[in-house]
Structure formats: C-alpha cells, structure tokens
Amino acid sequence: MIKKNILLLCATSAVLAGCVAAPRFEYGSYEPALYAYYKKPEMADKFEAALQKAIEKGEETDRLAPGMYAELGYLKLSQGDQAGAVDLFRKEAQAFPESEVFMSGVVTRLTRQESEGVIEEEETESNDVKVSENAIDGMRSAEGADV
Template sequence: MRINILSVVLLAILATGCANGVKPMYDYGEYSESFYAMKKDTGEASESEWKTALEDVIQRSDNRGLRVPPGVYANLGYLYLKVNDTKKAVSYFKLEKDIYPEAVIFMNNLISKVKAQG
C-alpha cells in the first residue's frame, strides 16, 4: 500500500515537473478576436486593428523565440495589398512561403498575380 501511494506521488511530481518546461509552438495573441471584430464591423478602423494585432503576433513571436503562426504573414500581406502597397505585400507573402513550405504554391500564385497587375 505504501509503495503504491509513493509511486503515485512520484509520478505526479514527475508529470508536473515535465509540464513546466513545455514551450508553446505558436502565440496567436489577439488574432482571433481582432479578426472577428473586423468581420463583424467592416471598415478601415477594424482592418487597422486587425493589422495591428497581426503585427503584434509577429513581434510577440519574435520576442519569445517562436515561429510566427501559419497564415499571419499571408494575412498581413493581403492587408497591404488592399492598400496597394505591393512591395510590402509581396515581402510578407515570401515570408509566409519561406516559413511554411506547404504554402509555396498558393503564395507563388499570389505573388505572380500581384506582379502581373503591376
């Protein structure tokens, strides 16, 4: 009986000790909330808030040594594309495809369309 209790206590301590060192893969910050607000109340103000939230996600990820979550660079590039800042848009599309190889075909298509439009 004493051995079983001791075993359970040791396993609990071991499991708790290991969980403290787990580093998250991504930090989305206020991404979801700001995206929802933008879709709910369309307009320049909500898009500006979403842009700020995306930039914050990138900054927080850099500060914490995490990868920027999938889609963040692409979404930020899209926002720059909407205001005709094609250089920044393409640079963010390239960042997205560099970090996430599965997005290469989609990002290359976007980049080629942007370049074709001038």
C-alpha cells in the same frame, strides 16, 4: 469562494498546460481582432496591429504562427500597398514551405499584373488578385456536373 475558484482555475490551467504544453505558435489577439474585423470592416487597423504584434512576438520567441505574414500581406494589399504585400507573401513562403504553391501563385499573379500594367496602363484593375482562374472555373463547372 473566490479563493476556491482561483484555485480551481489554477488547477485547471496547470493540468491543461501539462497536457497540451505551451502553445506551439504565437497567435496573440488574432482571434478577437479578426472577429472584430468581420463585424466592422473599419476595424482593419486593429486587425493589422494584432497581426503585427503576433508576428513580432512570434519572431522573438521562435513561435511565429502560420499564416500571420500572409494575413498581414493580404490586408496591405486591400489597402493598396502591393509592394508590402508581395514582400510579406514571400516571407510567408520562406518561413513555411507548405505555403509555397499558394504564395508564389499569388505573387506571380500580382507581379504579372503589375508588369502588364506598365505596358497597357488602361487595362490595370485595382489590386484584384486572380489566383489561377482556370482552376477555380474548373471547380465551378465540376459543381454543375456533380449536381
């Protein structure tokens, strides 16, 4: 029975492999680690380790998954490491030009906040990223109009 099941499993995975081919991107344990992080925010370091490993393996095999640098960067930002975050956001944009608008928007906001912070120190707010507030305000008012 066990043998049969194993055979069946092998057959299934062989068929699936033949059909979908090897996964294009290396996600590592992104999925369970993200879920664990949602359930328990104190699992942030587990999520971080999962991201780091997925990046490492992805870089090695040339199968780096989209969003991994950015997710890690955002995690670093939430831990107060702004320089590390900006670095990773830039890496994401470099690896995946599709993310350029989003990443450069976030980086611009962050670096502007930083330079403003130097001039008027009192005004600096922790590490909040404000992505194009106008655009989001636009979405809100559009909802009001639509409904």
